[in-house]
Amino acid sequence: MQAGELEAQIPQLRRYARALTGDAWAADDLVQDTLERACDRWQLWKAGSDLRAWLFTLMHNLFIDGARRALRQAGQRVDIDDVAPELAVPAAATDQVLDLQRCLLRLPEEQREVLLLVALQDLSYEEVARVTGTPIGTVMSRLSRARSRLRELMEGAAAPASPAVLPFKRPK
DSSP states (O other), rough: HHHHHHTTTTTHHHHHHHHHEEEEEEEEHHHHHHHHHHHHOOOOOOOOOOOOHHHHHHHHHHHHHHHHHHHHHHHOOOOOHHHHHHHOOOTTOOOHHHHHHHHHHSSSSHHHHHHIIIIIIIOOOHHHHHHTTTHHHHHHHHHHHHHHHHHHHHHTOOOOOOOOOOOOOOOO
């Protein structure tokens, strides 16, 4: 692997990291960590294989590890429905780019990463499956759900209501 080959991937890595994190500083940190790991483990890359897919795999794993670490440190999981009002897109928003970013951040993480890898990075389903370590059918399913949910969010549609769970009462 040549330094020039690695440098050529930085813009795509930055774009994907920014979309994953939603924050420029965190994205730059993620890219730096990814490049550092790539340099430390360059001998694991198979010459002739897709460097971009390998780098995205490293970034994906670093991002997931960081998210899990943050959850452990927080001591609890946060349900998206609990914070949805804080993330809601204002009805009169004029900046469609910010609206899209807000809506992307409301997608479940696994759906968002598949959507970004396919739509933003133009990876094939097979490459996304390899990067995320999931079966191709799961990639296709997550992509379909992500597109549907993103469409709902962008149109301002309310989130589909979850079915009500009624407590079971025994007849007397």
